Amino acid sequence: MRTLFHHPLCPFSRLVRVVLAEKRLEFALQAEKFWEARPEFVALNPASETPVLVEDNGLVLCDGLAIAEYLNEIHRDPALLPTDPAPRAEARRLVGWFNYKFHVEVTDQLLGQKVFRRLGCHRAEPDSRRMRAAFAAIHDHLDYIGWLTERRAWLAGPTFSLADIAAGVQISCLDFIGDVPWDDHPAAKDWYARIKSRPSFRPLLADHLPGLPAPRHYADLDF
């Protein structure tokens, strides 16, 4: 069967899990401590990063966005990017925003220090200035989500898209460690409640890591 090498708190692994579920594709999950650079895993992905998807025919796919684009091209229903080039570009702009800007400014700082460093993944020393900057930046990002969803049904336009998935998975990882200031951002919270209630997102809410319990609201649809 199609196998996804993933880590439960890797946002890009979560991106692919949600895309696969939206497309109603079956897959087996294999958890990978990517930082250990297991030789068989490095042979699949020389970056030694999750996610890696191995298709039934043996095709090996790496990089969350590359995998998502591939799945969206091969399995067209439901479409996770608009058909017309201009709205597609808008969706991809927001995918880039959350995959890169949000990840670098927020997720990688907070999750990197609080989770991956603790698990043994090599990281730079904790830097209190960078952590403070991340806690400040998350407010700007949640404000922007609120601003967008006051103007559009979903982040990139009238339909649910890869932009919502890209944003939702980054935020879901931070929510797992209780770092999302929901009380200050009701519009973003409303949007995330809709994301959480999608069947494709439910499996993420059941994730658990030994020794790192998620806060009670994490899996609660009415949080």
Added chain:
Amino acid sequence: MRTLFHHPLCPFSRLVRVVLAEKRLEFALQAEKFWEARPEFVALNPASETPVLVEDNGLVLCDGLAIAEYLNEIHRDPALLPTDPAPRAEARRLVGWFNYKFHVEVTDQLLGQKVFRRLGCHRAEPDSRRMRAAFAAIHDHLDYIGWLTERRAWLAGPTFSLADIAAGVQISCLDFIGDVPWDDHPAAKDWYARIKSRPSFRPLLADHLPGLPAPRHYADLDF
């Protein structure tokens, strides 16, 4: 005319410049000190990041990869991604590698501290451990380019693609500040010599920044 808001040493701006030139599309360049968050610029891109492309019809496009994908969909000749989904995914894997992994591990550290910080762009304090890690990581990336080009004509396969552009523009920014250890990586150097000799790359080699002269070899095709 189509206008690209860019910064000469922003690798993602360079990515779009090369894509536009490969497609033989005319455009005007407007330099933007994106970190100053000029209100008219933030109105175009709330991230206040280059590149931003404003099309003749007024369409505003942001995010280097989203712009590249858009241009490649609208102007199909020459194709900068393979047509078949599997090799497309391979090209996009490498685009992600250089746009994200290489940029975070190397370009953003070295260029961020040596150029953008000096220009007044807000940055975290210099961190000698991170700088050392970046100087170490560049060797691994150049080794990987060498490994790939010993097996393929271009990074992603038999044809020049967005993967070569994505890698080339990151490296070109580091070459501008003299930080590419070419002597240790002859195979990567051979590949980059082919990149430099493309007409689409030539304008990048003529870039100059006041007070920051490029080393002599930067523009030399026989470096």
